[in-house]
Amino acid sequence: METLIMVGQLLLGLSILVGVHEWGHLIAAKSFGMRVEKFSIGFPPKIWGKQFGETEYSIGAIPLGGFVKISGMIDESLDTESLSEEPEPWEFRAKPAWQRLIVMMGGIIVNVVTGIIIFICLAWVNGESYVTKDELNKYGIVAYDLGEQLGFQTGDRVIAINGQEYERFSDILSPDLLLGSDNYYTVLRDGKEVRVDMANDFIDKFADKKNRVNIISPRRPYIIDVVTPGSSAADAGIRSGDQFLKVNGQEVLYFDQLVTVLDANVEQTVSIEIDRGGELIKTEAFVAVDGTLGLKIEDKLEFVTREFTFGESLSEGTYNAFAVVWLNIKGFKKMFAGEVDVRKSLSGPIKIATFFGPEWDWNNFWRIVGLLSMVLAFMNFLPIPALDGGHVVFLTWEIVTGRKPSDRFLENSQKVGMVILLSLMAFVIINDTISLF
Template sequence: METLIMVGQLLLGLSILVGVHEWGHMVAAKSFGMRVEKFSIGFPPKIWGKQIGETEYSIGAIPLGGFVKITGMIDESLDTKTLNAEPEPYEFRAKPAWQRLIVMMGGIIVNVVTGIIIFIGLALANGEAYIPKEELNEHGIVAYDLGEQLGFKTGDRVLAINGQDYDRFSDILSPDLLLGTDSYYTVLRNGKEIRVDMPNDFIDKFADKRNRVDVISPRIPFSIQSVVPGSSAAKAGLEAGDVIVAINGKDIKYFDQLSATLDSLKGQEIAFKTNRDNEIIDMEATVNDDGTLGFVAQYEIDYVTRKFGFTEAIGEGTYNAFAVVWLNIKGFQKMIAGDVDVRKSLSGPIKIATFFGGTWDWNNFWRIVGLLSMVLAFMNFLPIPALDGGHVVFLTWEIVTGRKPSDRFLENAQKVGMVILLSLMAFVIINDTISLF
């Protein structure tokens, strides 16, 4: 069922993004009097179609893209049968270069606008909740395996990032920092300030699915929120509001200490102490085979919640949308510099489906769709023939020099671009498949 939900979210998300992208091209073309022959979400074979006026609207069986067929334009269909005749007034090639440029930019512009609107909506609906630096450093961090490889130790207080103050816990492993160069932390450990350097290739380890655990997390005091009926915790007499303070004579203050201790005592009898209304009570229980007792923890940590007004949401949403583009640029720089492995950095449809997750969460769905809308705009703007960016380069050349590239050149460039795109698509799908195992 989880797989079906992931696939369903992927298909809906891609349909929305492809639809608005191709709609941007179509609206721009029609506004300049160009004939749009086809508008398709998905690639052939066609599973549904309807002719409305001069345009056939259809849905293709391969949901990994879409297209708009504009008369007189050399596109991915490589249909050149009309190019030997004089252009008709309604053809793409008959229009001024600036109009053709706007048509080619139409999809990118609409994707950017869509991404901004989504991020504004999320900011307005959800606001922002975060753990401030002061709350984090009251108890310090928990360092997991990857965090320890980075140089952190459980109990560290993170004082600064790259020598600068920071606001919140999420800043410590922000995408901007992971994609940076020569980043470092200043931490307080056992009363001494220590520098922890981040390797420039650390994002490779962070992106590896085998390391998909927390790097670090806040160290959190806890209490018992509720007890599962019939569980070991219930049989021992634990109640909501209790605080476990020791297990087998070992002091317990934080949830990570509890988890690690119980995990080391799976299936064993334990003696533990709880604080109930300032009274210490001795209890006994059997630890379950999964390293639990059967209760839900209440984490004692204070989040700062910030709500945005409409004007503030516009600024916040726009910033978050364009931050996605900036991070993509930095990611490309890292790949070019050889600091990250391309195989771990590029995601195809299989990996993207996992980003949506196996449960239908509309907030997460729209966050991923907004992110992908900005990524789609960025990728389409790359100067690769067959992408919008390739057309933009040729049209810009024509506007600047006054000389239009020949139809033969454009056709051959389109063929080269299609080979590049199909090769890239094959690479990411194979890479996604391999990463599953």
């Protein structure tokens, strides 16, 4: 069921993004009087189609893209039979270069606008919630395996990033920082300031799927919230509002300490010391095979919640949307510099499906769709023949020089671009499949 939910979200997300992208081309082409023969979400074979006016609208069986077929245009269909004849006034090739340029930019523009709108709506509806630097440093951090490789230790207080102040916990491992170079942290450890350097290839380790869960997290003070009736905790007399002090003589003031002690004592009885309104209570409880006692905790870490006005949402959402593009540029720079492994950095449909998660969370769904919309715009703008960016390069050359590339050159360029794209698609799908094992 979890796999079906992830696949369902992926297909819905891709259908939305491909639909608005191709609609951008269609609406621009029709605005300039061009004939659009086909509009398809998904690639052939066709599973549904309907003719409206001059255009056939269809859904293809392969949901990894889509296309519009504009009369008189050399595209991925490589249909060039009619190009030997004089262009008709409603054909793509008969229109001025600036109009053709706008048509080719139409999909990219609509994807950018879609991404911005999604991020604006998310900011307006959800606001933001974060842990401040001061709240974080009351308790310190929990360092997991990858965090320890980076140089952090559980209990560290992070007091500066690259020698500068920071505002919130998320700044410590922001994508911009992970994709940067020569970054370092200043931490307070056992009363002394210690420098922790981030290796420039750290993002390569982070990209490995087994490391993605956690690097570091805030330490979380807690109290007991709910005790499950009939559980080991209930039998031990533990109550809502209790504060654990020690388990088997080990301090457990933070949730990570409690988890560590319980995991080390599965299927055993442990001694527990509790603070109950200033009174010291001692009891014993049996730890289940999954390392639990049968209770839920209340997190006492304080979060700052900020709501945005609509005007603030416009600014915040637009910034967040274009930050995705900037991070993609930095990511490509690191790949070309050889600082990250391409196999770990490029994601195909299988990896993208996992980003949505095994539960249908609409906030997360739209966040991923907004991110993918900006990524799709960026990728389509790359100057590769068969992508919109390749057409943009040729049309820009025509506008600047006044000379149009020959139809034969455009046809051959399209073939080269298709080989590149199909090879890339095969690579990411095979790479995704291998990463599952």
